[in-house]
Amino acid sequence: MAEPRYVPVALSTASVYPESTATAFEIAARLGYDGVEVMVWTDPVSQDIEALRRLSDYHGIPVLAVHAPCLLITQRVWSTDPWVKLQRARAAAEKLGASTVVVHPPFRWQRQYARDFVDGIWRMADETDVRFAVENMYPWRYRDREMLAYAPDWDVTQHDYRHFTIDLSHTATARADALEMVDRMGGRLGHVHLADGRGSAKDEHLVPGRGTQPCAELLEHLVVSGFDGHVVIEVNTRRAMSGAEREADLAEALAFTRKHLSSAVRVSRP
Secondary structure, three states: OOOOOOOOEEEEHHHHOOOOHHHHHHHHHHHOOOEEEEEOOOOHHHHOHHHHHHHHHHHOOOEEEEEOOOOHHHOOOOOOOHHHHHHHHHHHHHHHOOOEEEEOOOEOOOHHHHHHHHHHHHHHHOOOOOEEEEEOOOOEEEOOEEEOOEOOOOOHHHOOOOEEEEEHHHHHHHOOOHHHHHHHHHHHEEEEEEOEOOOOOOOOOEOOOOOOOOHHHHHHHHHHOOOOOEEEEOOOOOOOOOHHHHHHHHHHHHHHHHHHHHHHHHHHOO
16 A cells, blocks of 8 residues: 555636636635646636746735636637647746646547547657646537537547546546546546536536546545545536635535545545
């Protein structure tokens, strides 16, 4: 059994949407998170390395990861060329001192990008100490129909990547066994997006503990397996009726995560 280690818990800036990237740094500092993961999206501050550095310094909150702009709404952020997006994400991570770039597999209509994706990610990973952690996704569903929107596959364990990100809201939407997927990832699991889900066709990103995913079991596994990455709270607070309600959800998520990480440390020590 690996020696237990402290696992940092970061706040994804996406967790405060529709509030700003700057608000995420403020909340992370106030609640006692260990850092942030910057979701690069349409907020200009999320795209501005110097602005991010100033926020990090002002709040004393490090940037631990950068999420490349892979979403449908970010198709024109940092270029329309997906490889340029990844190069810029890597440069941002290097300049901000982040250890990880999170990247989604391509959409199926990005045919050339999808064809070259596995080899291209390896080439980029060989050029830097920053981890390119490819994230599991899910089939898109409408009523009884299912569409495979990602290529080479939404289940990233079907291909050879140096590092993976596991997202438990995505395993819920895919109706996949999260712990079996983690087992397939093995020592290549480098990053965690912690959220919950109930198996809906929607990607729910619930506060951990409010759905059916094995959030507590995963956290305990991370500690005893010697996981050396970060756990990032990536939850949906769009329905919060106030800033106080949003902050309460993010405090609850942090408390849940720290509780199960620390309980595993206590159990694993003689």
